[in-house]
Amino acid sequence: MRHGKKHNHLGRTKSHRVAMLGNMASSLILHKRIQTTLAKAKALRVYVEPMITKSKNDTTHSRRTVFSYLQNKEAVTILFREIAEKVATRPGGYTRIIKLENRLGDNAEMAIIELVDYNTVYGVADTAAPVKKATRRRGGGSKAATTDAAPAATAEVTPADDAVVAEPEATAAPAVEEAPAKNEDNAEKGE
The missing domain is CATH 1.20.5 (Single alpha-helices involved in coiled-coils or other helix-helix interfaces)
Structure with missing residues (x-):
């Protein structure tokens, strides 16, 4: 029985799946947007978002932990320098999945996964209004x-x-x- 086992195996062994997700996460960090199948994009989102959260705390331990997943020094450097600054105020939801047409060869569902803060089309309205409101219970x-x-x-x-x-x-x-x-x-x- 598979009680509570929610992750998608993607038809691969564990070592192959971990290597593939690490490579895809590195590509996403370096290029800010990648095109892949919908199933891989959903699996990648679960894999990469905790690393982006960990990058907000720039310590040697968190860098080594992220490097153990990515195995790419350039990606770790970009993650902790550039991406961590942009997502510092965001409480989560660092990636966006946009569905595309099915692939011609095998009719697989395709999608683009991208970092939310690096999209110029959707980010124009969001960057203009990051004003925090003070919440009060009465008198406002x-x-x-x-x-x-x-x-x-x-x-x-x-x-x-x-x-x-x-x-x-x-x-x-x-x-x-x-x-x-x-x-x-x-x-x-x-x-």
Whole structure:
């Protein structure tokens, strides 16, 4: 019976599976995005996210532990220098799996697994709003309601005043001034 055994064997022996996941994790860290099958991507997510969490604590012990999984010095260096800085405030969920079309040869489900903080398409809105809110149990609702009401009132008044003031200036002054100047020039040319 397989009670509680949740990991996918991926049709490989343990040594082959561990070597493959280590290589894929190194490639993910170096290239920030890799394309693979959906099953391997899900297995890789479970394998690499604890290492990224461990990289937040930059000690010799954590570096050696991660190196024992990756067996790649360049990947360990990039993980602890670059990636750990970007994910320092993120509490988890460092990777994203995006499903692709099935592979033509064997109809396998394909996917892209990528590091969330390195995607420029999805990361634009996320990087603009990493503002932490202070959570309180009471007293926060009345302050927010009064501050939201004041800008709304000024926003309603301002466009109406601008529309009334802008219309007479635009229609009356330029049309009267430009028309005689052109007529005088034409009259001088004709004489």
